Amino acid sequence: MTVERATRHFQEELEGLQARLLEMGGLAEERVRMAVHGLVTRDTTLIDTVMLGDELINELHIEIDGRCFTLLALHQPMATDLRSIVAAVKINTDLERVGDLAVNIAEAARRYTNHAPVKKLIDIPQMGDIAQAMLRDALDSFVRRDTGLAHQVLNEDDRLDALKTQVFRELLTYMLDDPSTVEPALDLILVSRHLERIGDHATNIAEDVIFMVSALDVRHHSSNVDEG
């Protein structure tokens, strides 16, 4: 294989890896959407679908990990490419945890449907929308190497935290006033914390992107042996 062919082959593999990460991100995002929608509409069938269907994400997780290892072992990439693949390993882990959190949301939603609704669910779906958008933007920033977009993701995290605090305060009032709301309110608090953690995973991804791109800049201006 000529050097050009090897390079082209590597770039194709790298693009394949990115495509699979985007696919996994889309799947994780969709499952978060379903879990929150199931909670809001009290749709136990939808909730059960999320609770039972985690295999596809877990399979993708293993496949993507394998792709990263193969790329590292066979192509021994340097500099930018190396950092992209190590970032992919980390992002893959974050996306798998997001899949787990969708299941956690579904579990809390399932319990919630056993009680009368505590309150109108407006802020929690809003948190869900923000968390999903953060995930999407974080993955886009990875593929496009766009640190501007990655920084936007970091800013969005503050909005999510503020909503979580607001939800918590409101639910605490209900719990203090009426003990019959304690159990369902606890589940809503858990859901809002799961959504906040999804935002944290999007934040991790955005931070990896910033490191991946800015480390490149830093090393670009020095005579580091690491340059490929």
Add this chain to the structure above:
Amino acid sequence: MTVERATRHFQEELEGLQARLLEMGGLAEERVRMAVHGLVTRDTTLIDTVMLGDELINELHIEIDGRCFTLLALHQPMATDLRSIVAAVKINTDLERVGDLAVNIAEAARRYTNHAPVKKLIDIPQMGDIAQAMLRDALDSFVRRDTGLAHQVLNEDDRLDALKTQVFRELLTYMLDDPSTVEPALDLILVSRHLERIGDHATNIAEDVIFMVSALDVRHHSSNVDEG
């Protein structure tokens, strides 16, 4: 540099990396211990120490990540060594999150000291002990490539989950009986969840160790090009 000298140099670097990971693990474990002890003894000075002193772990996190990159870039390791370094990247992330969780425990403990104690804290320190032991064993299993010990860590996680459920049920009873316990009981529920998540991170590390060692076996019996 001769091949032998390069190999020896690489092994020294790898041992240095492991030593730093153990140091970071010890630090994370110590901070969890301090946070739980601060909660039990209502020692606000100790709690504040944990809340304010996360820098050392964050510095180690960056340093270890850098060591992993250097090892990957300069030595282009194959097979076992490659898997060890990718595992180190993941373990480093897990340990940093454990450090964050120690801060979260301290924050809940700080709020808890503003209320009268809800209950005797016996099961929560027990959860803390289990989580710390799991962390320690997971890191030992990494350094010793001991999948038996790694499997023990996975089993311990069930004990932690059972205690979390028990703590939750007990606290729910208090909250339903007496609204004045709602706020402090919520903080204890959060602490028990943070401890459960520390157990999850130890579990992640143990799973990485099992993959690292067993993937070696699998590939050892095939004619995979990946063998170094």
